[in-house]
């Protein structure tokens with residue numbers, strides 16, 4: 001099977017082109033591919049399938065020719081991946097599968113419109129984030145209150161007083177399973193002024209990653225609430241680079257670099 005490797009602010013993905021939807025990507029195979037020693041190594045897998053060949057999203061086929069079948073590195077399925085959508089778009093353009101500067105991508109969370117910006121970055125319309133209340137995360141025995149935000153997938157974005165650089169995110173942070181029965185992506189951030197935040201993230205199904213697009217949107221929402229606002233443009237600094245999040249009245253946008261770094265032949269099999 002052919003594969004490519006790409007990343008968006010170092011949130012890295014193995015891309016598996018499967019236009020006719022014939023490849024059975026089991027959780028075990030995904031975990032093997034994402035293994036950083038025994039596999040290629042990645043935070044997740046993006047299978048590229050024609051939307052009309054994908055029964056679970058076939059109703060999106062009129063708005064998006066290609067379905068991003070996203071899997072976390074442990075093989076679990078997620079509804080949405082912001083950086084994944086941007087890297088997926090980069091692949092479609094590079095492979096000549098999309099020629100316009102704006103097009104739709106089908107995801108389990110619905111169609112997302114992507115746009116190639118003048119500087120080459122890729123922006124994605126992430127939809128309107130939904131604030132569902134508040135909850136708490138526990139890291140290293142410390143309780144951090146945060147905002148429960150749904151960006152297609154579940155997030156808990158916590159502004160913290162301690163520098164995020166000092167956190168030990170080698171272990172799963174605690175959270176309330178009553179609030180998040182299907183697990184949660186946890187962002188810990190330091191607001192810097194009125195339009196910038198420094199963020200780290202522990203992703204559901206992948207552990208600590210160097211960036212998370214949906215997490216950046218959730219962080220912008222939580223940071224904006226703290227500054228007494230709900231709209232505006234936020235710079236979110238992550239371990240792997242810088243993302244820009246714009247919160248509009250009706251939707252939100254995530255922008256940043258998305259690059260392909262390798263292509264090859266996958267020899268792994270179950």
Ligand SMILES: N[C@@H](CCC[C@H](N)C(=O)O)C(=O)O
Pocket residue numbers: 011072077078079080081082083084153154185203204205206209211212213214215
């Ligand atoms: N890294 C992604 C989010 C991937 C999915 C997440 N781990 C989940 O299980 O919801 C992003 O860039 O948004």
